Amino acid sequence: MQSAITSLSFHPTYPLLLSSGPSSTLYLHHINPNPPTPNPLLTSFHIKHTPLTTTAFHPSPSDSRIFLSARRRYFHVWDLTTGSIEKVTRVYGHQHEQRTMEDFSLSPNGKYMALRGSAKKGGGVINILDARTLQWVTQVRIESGGGVADFVWWGDGSGLSIAGKNGEVTEWSVQDGVLGRWIDEGAIGTTVIAVGGKSGRDEWLGGDRWLAIGSSSGIVNLYDRRAWLEDSTSIPSSEDTNNGLPKTPKPVRALDHLTTPTSHLAFSPDGQIMVMASRWKHNALRLVHLPSATVFKNWPTSKTPLGRISAVAWGRPSQAEERDGCLALLSVGNEMGRVRLWEVRA
Template sequence: MVGAKQKVATATRTKSGGPSSSTQASRQDHTMMDKDYTSSDEEMDEEDDIPEKDDVEERLEKLLFGDDEGFQAALKSHGHQGSTDLVLASDQEDGEGDEENEQDMDDVADADLFFLDSGVPELQDAINQPDTMALELKGETSVVTQPTVWNDSDDERVSISLAGHSRLRKLRVAESEDVVNGTEYIRRLRTQYLRLHPTPDWANMELRKKRKTRKTNHGSSGSEVSSSEGEMDTDDDDEDISVKPLAKLLQGAGDLIKGSEESASGKRVKLRQEVIDIRRLKDVGGVQPSSIDSLSFHPHHSLLLSSGPASTVWLHHISPSAPTPSNLLTSLQIRKTPLYTSAFAAPSGNKIYASGRRRYFHVWDLESGRIEKINPTADRKEEQKSMERFKLSPCGRYIGLIGSARKGGGMINILDSTTAQWIAQARVDGLGGVADFAWWADGNGMVIASKNGEISEFDMRLRRVICRWTDAGAVGTTVIALGGSSGRPQLGGDRWVAVGSFSGIVNIYDRKPWQGAAAQAEQSKKHNIEDAIPSNPTPVRALEQLTTSITQIVFAPDGQFMVMASKWKRDALRLVHLPSCTVYRNWPTSNTPFGRITAVAISPQSNLLAVANEQGKIRLWEING
């Protein structure tokens, strides 16, 4: 009882909050805080002291990250391990064996899965030597002696199945052969490509060296072109080039040429008015790679010259009675020069002149086979920036070029055909510049048409314009042509002059009365031809059958008919009878396949008509009467 009473009393004093109780509580709080700080410091000391790795942890770390010893061992042994090869599996084997490969790779250390690609030691000697890739397949050998610029060391480790791929089976040497490495695979692919696409002659260095040696031995600096291949390239440098002479090109067609020329040398039948007897022949050649912008017949042989933007000149032999009426004799390609004009040099026709929108032109000598690049004098560069529009004189002495400068009207620069030197200049005062010009039949002068319809007669002997006259109702003159024979030497001896305009109208004038008046003026003391020619002549006939701009007017050499055409409308061509100046009504018909006409040519015997179009086709007709 006494003990119980003492406990109750003690509890009562504690609740009453005496001084002694509060002091004890504060002491207890400080004691607890000191213990907390002490425990935290001890924990920090324990974290700073990292324990050493045991054997289990070291083995685990080596398994995950590897060690230096394993890395060096992998570098030494990677060339002898087969597990690092890259395999191109066949289509039938795709997806098979994946689980087995994964199980095998689980047992390989991570350090062995990587290696330093330092190349295959066996290939080091081959890298320093030219890679002569040769492979014999079915008796064929393809050798490439060009050294490789770079070699990939992975090619030796790549494996390709030839039997598993249906497209690769043709690369096998034997039927039992299957897997080859990457280098051998590349060799066989190259050989297969060369078998399907042989190396062209221009890329064969050995053949080029042989040709160069042959040219040096024969004293020529060009490359030969056979009549069977019929194609040649020329660079834009000043190197002279040669091809086979025309005599060799015509050897195979000698009998055909002789027969065709004998048949054409007969008496020409006089053509009727309004109705013409014409027969279509087989087209000349195939479809050319571009439009044909220039056509011309050889003055003596049955040859047709054609050219266009494809930078190629074609020579076809024409024989209507032969089984193949048009055979390609040869072709000449002038690289980087889209051709605008090409023509035989009259009167012999032993040279071909070809030019494009360049400051130079090319001359092909058919007798020697030599091709020359002609650069005119430098002092005329501003006046003659392009040689694309030229015409050769019928006498063969001059070359007329339409000048680039239009100051004061326009100009025609005249060169000597032998030396290619500038000798004269014909200036006209017509507005808009020169539209077109045509040489007199004797080559002693020319007629020049300005775009405003003013026509000038230029005399080469006097080096000046002797008279001017205006085309009737001219609305933008586009083309002019001379033809026929008047029997008088004045004004070149041409009887007819035809002027085409932008509106599609063609005016035909008879120059015979003018020539008679000019002859009387020469006999008189005044010698003033300008007064003898009317300034505003009246045309004999104004042809209005075409409605678009006239681009072609060609007279037949015998003067019995004329062709006028426009390329701005399909099938826009008409045949005009001379001297009646009437249009033939039975031809062309609505079914005549002209297309958009770009060039027209008539044979020297006036019995063949060639028409070229934008599609690169050359149509041919024979005129019988």
């Protein structure tokens, strides 16, 4: 690999890792750090004239498909079981809003595929496809000036948290539509959003406890949605116009450890650690412990070979790794085309 890594993805069950970049080639590795050949390459897949931007395993263990997209008017679906490759060239009835398919996300429950649209008139658009049939299902439009900065599926796949470039966040349910909107405190140039952890009430906002928002200043605001849930119970239903969502919530902590724009945010599978990174500066990555919201000081160190970070992903450890004290796997890709993998231990 000689070009930047643009996307990393772990298989939901098997020890497999996807990596891809603008070289138009996707690499599939078996996660096995033991010699003689650590993490061997299983296969690769090249698509001519398609510099890959987003790649992902389907989140269902029983579904063997890999989704691949680029800054093009189409995306591909590669079925590992059959070897077939399907090219999807249009979102019927919404082609004018989908001039590029480069930014997508599969819902954790495996039902939906969300595609950020190119239309920005009056805000921004995200089209929702059926992840099985790849047909258009519905659409969400936000009113944020400048369009959609980033979006993330709730943990149960029932809805999205959508961050507009002006700092307004829209909470949207597939079944019920827009539930409410709120403003990220001090938002200037929102860049990325992530959710993680468990709130203890699965039916409310997907059951996610933590929500983090990064900005062009490098500041990352961390919110505790469990506290929102507790506060909402004291509001009479007749006075609640935002479905229990505070319109101007206070972050648990504003993390200022990055000094260049935040490009990556991701929570570990158990919600105990958040990684935040910026691709605009060498070795600009920090791990945040939850629920204390404190940054780890012992890693990374000045000697950790991170480079300019271009992709991050968390993976679940195998049963053997869990018994050995491994909490999660962290993969980091950089602009030199290198992918490094770490075990996070208790």
